[in-house]
Amino acid sequence: MSSNLHVRRASELGEIAQVAVARPVTAERLEEIWGVLVHEVATVQAISTAAVEARSDESRTAYLKLLEAETAEIVALVQEVSCELPGLAS
Numbered sequence: 001m002s003s004n005l006h007v008r009r010a011s012e013l014g015e016i017a018q019v020a021v022a023r024p025v026t027a028e029r030l031e032e033i034w035g036v037l038v039h040e041v042a043t044v045q046a047i048s049t050a051a052v053e054a055r056s057d058e059s060r061t062a063y064l065k066l067l068e069a070e071t072a073e074i075v076a077l078v079q080e081v082s083c084e085l086p087g088l089a090s
Contacts, residue, residue, distance in 0.1 A: 033077050040074045 044067060051063035 030081070033081055037074065037077055040070055040077070044070050044074070 047063050047066050047070065051060050051067065054060040054063055
């Protein structure tokens with residue numbers, strides 16, 4: 001049974017995908033996340049207003065897809081914080 005692991009030459013190491021290391025949530029990181037969250041919420045507000053005022057179904061659909069992407073970003077940020085802070089993980 002093979003594990004598919006093998007030794008690589010130093011010249012091949014740049015080809016190996018790197019896994020992001022989770023950063024601990026420090027006060028500075030919380031400030032950064034807060035700033036991003038404030039921006040994302042303002043963006044969601046602007047997009048939702050534009051969706052309501054859209055003149056065509058195509059435009060409205062495009063705005064809704066943007067809202068979906070923005071809310072996914074907000075969820076990812078909240079999950080990042082909740083995984084690191086005691087009592088917030090659900």
